[in-house]
Amino acid sequence: MLDQPIASIRGLRVEFETKDGPVVGVEDVSFDINPGETVCVVGESGSGKSVSSLSLMRLVEFGGGTIAGGQLLFDRDGSQQDLAKGDAGLMRHIRGNEIGMIFQEPMTALNPVFTVGRQLTEGLRLHKGLDKAAAEARAIELLKEVRIPEAERRMKQYPHELSGGMRQRVVIAMAMACEPRLLIADEPTTALDVTIQAEILALMDRLKRETGTAVMFITHDMAVVAQMADRVVVMYRGNKVEEGPVTEIFANPQHDYTKALLAAVPRLGEMRGKPFPEPMKLLGQEQTEIPPIAGTNEVLLNVENLVTRFPVKGGLLRRTVSNVHAVEDVSFKVFKGQTLSLVGESGCGKSTCGRSILRLVEPLSGKVEFEGRNILGLSPDAMHKQRQDMQMIFQDPFASLNPQMVLQDQVAEPMKNYGLASGSEVMDRVANLFDRVQLPRSFMRRYPHEMSGGQRQRIAIARALALNPKLIVADEAVSALDVSVQAQVLNLMMELQSDLGLSFLFISHDMAVVERVSHQVGVMYLGRLVEIGPRERVFENPAHAYTQALMQAVPIADPTQRKSERDLNFKPIPSPIHPLSYEPDPSEYIEVEPGHFVLTTDSGY
Amino acid sequence: MLTFTIRRLILAVPTLLFISLVIFLLLELAPGDPMAQVPLTVPPEVKEKMRLALGLGEPLHIRFWKWLVQFFWIEPQVLVDHIFGTSFSAGDLRVISWQTRSPVMDIVIQRLPQTLWVVGTAYVVAILIALPIGIYSAYKQYSWFDQLGTFVSMVGFSVPPFFSGVLVIVIFSVQLGWFPSIYDTTHKVTDWDSFVVQLRQMIMPVMVLALQITAQLSRFMRASMLDNLNQDYVRTARAKGLGEYVVVMVHVLRNSMIPVVTVIALGIPSIFGGAIITEQVFKVNGIGQLLIGAIEANDLPMVQTLTFIFAVLIVSFNLIADVLYGILDPRIRYD
Amino acid sequence: MTEAVKIEGPQKTGITAEPEKPARSQWGEVWSQFKSHRGALIGGILFLLIVIGVVFGPLVYWNDAKYVPTGRDFIKLRDMRPIYHMLFDPSAKMDWAYPLGTDNLGRDTLARLMFGGRVSLAVGMAAMVLALLLGTLVGVLSGFFKRLDGMLMRLTDLFLALPLLPMILVAAVLFRESLALSIGPEAGVFVLIVCLIGITSWMPTARIVRGDVLAIKEREFVLAARSIGTRPSGIITRHILPNVMSPIMVSATLGIATAIITESSLSFLGFGFPPDFPTWGRLLNDSVDRMVLYPERVVWPGILISLTVLSVNYLGDGLRDALDPRIRGR
């Protein structure tokens, strides 16, 4: 039995019926999954990874797809059964029971109106025929297995009451519930923080080892692949382009696409010894050589003791009963032509910090000086003018563009707002901006949905550039993008920096990216900067315990440097909500190295 | 949730007071005369005396104040007296209808049963029909069933009840003689036979009303189901191996019902408000007919009281809908 | 109860490989999407036919809607049956000059239907537009400006609770004379009716729009717009309004039906256009008494109202899809 693959996909072809005729989702894909092995399927967005996995479960049909060709052989008691021809009853038996599946979005994969317990026990009662009590007992056991604290209490909670990481564990527990022989994980960690991602990956690895389940792991993150895979399948535009053992693929990629993919992956530690950021070398693309970007030492933005709190209202009179301490006594400087990166876990106040500087949320106190002018004291009109110099790029390229407006209008909007240009001049400038961000001018009349994520993010950059700003706050500007696209956008940003002398406040949770782009790095935890200093120093010599833990969690895109579960030690982030009477202590830092400061007072970690 | 409810309840008081003032002023401004139904043979001087006897001579603010006192202070006492057999309200003047010279609330209470029977049943029937239709047409989007459903609900929506009502009377009462065309409000259900009689007289008004409500509700249900059918958790449920029935009728339905339930709750005041035209056509003589009759006779105390009760219902069901939303959707937390 | 009916197609997962189709003009695309929606096309054509019929019909048709025959003609011309009646009762009274027959006063039914259609459609559309404007205004304001929210929503409650009939009477007292003096009696009544229907039917729209605005306000592109210096008015008009179009369209299609029917109940209640001024609702209402004897007199206005509502509904469906670039791109 061991010699026989548990599932093998042969010449799979999936088509979707759309208004403009059939669309091919997967053209021709074949690969095997052997018992007890982890097969990683990688490839850029839209390459057909999800469709392949959904086909195996025969779930594509519910999304309007049809399996137009090929076989999906699944091993059942030694005999190979073609799932592509299986009837609904058989599929229902297999789903959840013999093949389990974990989905990408922990936020939406659980039904919001049923308790965790109910959703967990459902499959058990169906497939294993357990009664309610037995199923619950088993569910609690499962929750404990995926290391969810207070499993009994969680059973009665609703999904929204759990954090993202916990939800994803629930999904995993659900998929593992009936001890399936094959587990399909479709980007199970993409939406999660590094720290949580590390935990989930370790968890899956352990479960796989303990139960001997075969895993089909879908991701576009090469670092994750390096951590998890036994074998790798690379997909590109609906086809398999390469397949091989993980070390082989990393060490010796054959296909051009694989090579390009690997080249685009920023690896932590790559920049060791290089004081200044420099663009990545991408394969298969003409690139103008850009030297490392030094920037200047002139202070552009000076933030001192910035505090931003959100009131939590409650009680009969809707008075403020407590505050969310989103940003607490934060000070830093951004130099002209340089990039300061803020890193930290979700919810630590990075975005709020960026928004406070632009006064998109009103800070409570502190000082924000831009070119020597205190921004927090400006009148609304003066602030409106000031925004010309400070722009922002948002995380989600899908959400930050108005779906109802053509692109040229969106790029032209800031110019119109400030009356910078009129008539045909506007369109000329828009066209130049399109050139600037390397988009064809023919895209000007398109709508956002007609663009890929990377292209959209370029539009967002073009929009931010329209006013010739001096500072751009890039809030997770590349987090939602494919690696290759991410690399292009990063390069574009660096190119703009070197050409125009822009300064960036770069907000990200991806340490490898941060290492690549920044001059200075600030690490945030629970609203405070716990460590700040030159990038090289912070990365090579992390002084704060939290920074160290964070570094530890980052997966490295190298199959030879795997991490084990033991290396990780994380505590859940405490709540930033405090009663009105709470008076936080001021932050005090010591300078461990020149320019490298570490918080000495309590950070909550 | 509790504080949310309490806060909204407290806020409702000034809102309702304001609404009652606006209603009062509006009705004062509206032309019309309680004497309009008195025949022309009664001379104007006599009509004038009758008006004075109704209290129309007093200035506006005094009448408003009197009404407030009567409605908020005396009527509750009457209710208490009625329940506990006490006599707080003895001798106090209640809100008196100009048409009947009797306490408005007594008549309202008298009318409620038939309105609730007919309009309420129609509402329930409509819900029972609309939900399956909505669910199925969403599940089979763009199928012939869905197309037909759209068509029928649009027609149902666009046919006014004064037409559909008379149509069913002509067909089922006049031509076929199956059902009575006039609703007997004195009928009491005591046994099976009388229940059948009650059913027969309810069928037609219920049918006409339910058609309209079904048309709207099924659209809602469909839209809400469509929203949810594409959610990720549906895929998760399927991946667990659940059958289609469980996926749709448990997972999707439960989520889709959240907005629909609040829509249903928001529609409930209209049950109490009656269905003016349908009640007229079938002579159900419920609250709707009472209101229209009172407006025609310019019976201001009656109109004020009814519209105000209606306002109270609207405001409270708005609140109930919000609270329901919070209860049904565990993600919503009001504070 | 007439709240949003959101109809959304299956969501697209993933991104298509770069679309390389040539850029077309915006309206060209809207039109091509609209064309591909079969129901919308039929609805649109039907609606256009109805509009053309009622606008130009009276100009080319030989009978006058208000003409009442006198003298001996009267007995001869009244209660004529439609000509298709010939099929089952050749002895019935009919005349090719009166294709749909005449009413009990000898007025031509077809002429009255066309004339009435003008009024009904005009009232329906104008009232719908007014209700939409009001509803959208209130909805956007209360959704966008948190301070106004509580007040505007209570105002909505107030309007929901107001009885229509006394409002009509008040309006008649306050405005009818002056309107009639300044723009003529019929136009005056038209304005009054439109305003009345408008201000008594905006509330559901306001509720729905408010809900959507609350959601859209939290979307990142609104924040993005703020960061590029767009002022609140610009945010509302450029970013929020286009994105709440679809529930507004749905309200619009239902609004026309409600307005046409409300107009008919207004004449039922003795307020409305002068009595010799036919509207579909009034024709329907007036003929209910003789439904058994002359079914055509109720059937035709009934069919026309339903057809209009249906066609507008499908038209709205198609327009909404066509105006939404996300759907259009599919």
Added chain:
Amino acid sequence: ERGADGQVNIIYWQAPSILNSFLSGGTKDIEAASLVIEPLARYNSSGEMVPWLAEEVPTVANGGVSEDLTTITWKIKPGILWSDGSAFTSEDVKFTYEYCTHPEGGCAQLTKFEGVKSVETPDDLTVVVTFEGATPFPYGPFVGGESPILQKAQFSDCMGARAPECTEANFNPIGTGPFVVEEFKPNDVITFVANENYRDAAKPAFGRVLFKGGGDATAAGRSVLETGEFDYAWNLQLAPDVIASMEAAGKGTAVAGFGPLVERIMLNNTDPNPLLDADKRSVVGPHPFLSDPAVYKAMSMAIDRPLLVEIGYGKAGKVTCSWVPAPAVYAVEIEGCDTQDIAGANAMLDAAGIVDTDGDGVREKDGVPLKILYQTSTNAVRQDFQALIKQWWSEIGIETELRNISGSVFFGGDPGSPDTFQKFYADVEMYANTFNGTDPQSYMGNGLCDKAPTPASQWQGENISRFCDEQFDAIHAELSATADMGKRVELAKQLNTIIMEKGGMIPLVHRGRLSGKANTLGGVDLNVWDSELWNIADWHRMN
């Protein structure tokens, strides 16, 4: 035998709201109450007075009315019992007088007691009513359905301002009539059962009455004539072809009776120009063109009255040109009333020099175009009339604008509304009016100059057309002082003619009351002078 015929179902499309005739003047209420409470004497279906609770109708001849016409003495039939078993006495009659004339009571039937100085009860069965002056027609108090007798015992605590508090009494009055209220749901339905103490042991034949209210005339007619659910439907104001088609179902028939009710077009004798200010509008005269006899006569000639009757009322209508067409002695015949004469009307206008000078199809008088605003209440038949008359007038060069107003506003006396019929902010308006009983004297007072509604009188007053003629006033004064029947008829006819000739109104149709009865219902004798249900004790089931 009492109660032998089971239940009779009656439908009134206007629902009764109270059963105390003194607190509501509404016909529906009075007629519903007439099953329970009764007067001393009433009119029969031919308009003659018949004794009811009294032994006989007092007259000068039989000594019941004093020679000087100031007192009338009623003798009550002995042995009459209230439905609660107590005896009916003259005290009850006297109490009824006091109840209605209480200054704070707002009694609707106050006019019935106009001129009464006192009511005496010499003994239990005698009532003496004394008037302030000579009263040639002393049959106001306690006669007819509007003036029934209330039980003193039940109502003695309900005088004046306390009247509305007696809900129980107002909804369930104790009476002497054939039926007793079992349950009263205001504005909806009343159930009656036979009165055990009714004076005629064999009556009523029906044991129960279901008295349903609400809806509209069409539905009421349908339920009697087509579906047979009800036995009697009141006042079927429906077009004759609708009635005919309903009768064709064979379940019932429509019965008609004629009183003095006339549908007429009132001509405004003042200027209703909207540009005039509120105190002058419809107050100062004369009307710019309606004051010209040629105009209103031509307008009248252009009307085809037989056609109106056929279209609107069928057998419930008659052609008339008389203000008081009934009782028949008062009616005047006017030549050409029943024929339409458009050519004659045109000729008359041409002769008067009222011609179309500017070629727009509308005639002008002294430069003022003959454009008429024609208003009436909302009602299908009236709107048909409007359309027809508009067409006819257009053929004599008069342009008409139509307006219809909800009855509750049109007939309501709200001084704040511009749409009441009293304000008459139009050139002509159409409605029907009548009077109670058989004596037209006070009705004809509606043509007196000083009864015109004005802002000063809060727009109250019965002279709607603002007709003002010295000769008319003089003749009316003479009528009020005349007792001789022949002379009275003579004077009334003169008044009748004057108001027509001098432009007070254009009578259109003498309207009857049309009610529907099931074919199985016997004993119905439609009475237009009193309650339609006056003889319900005699109703019975036929096979």
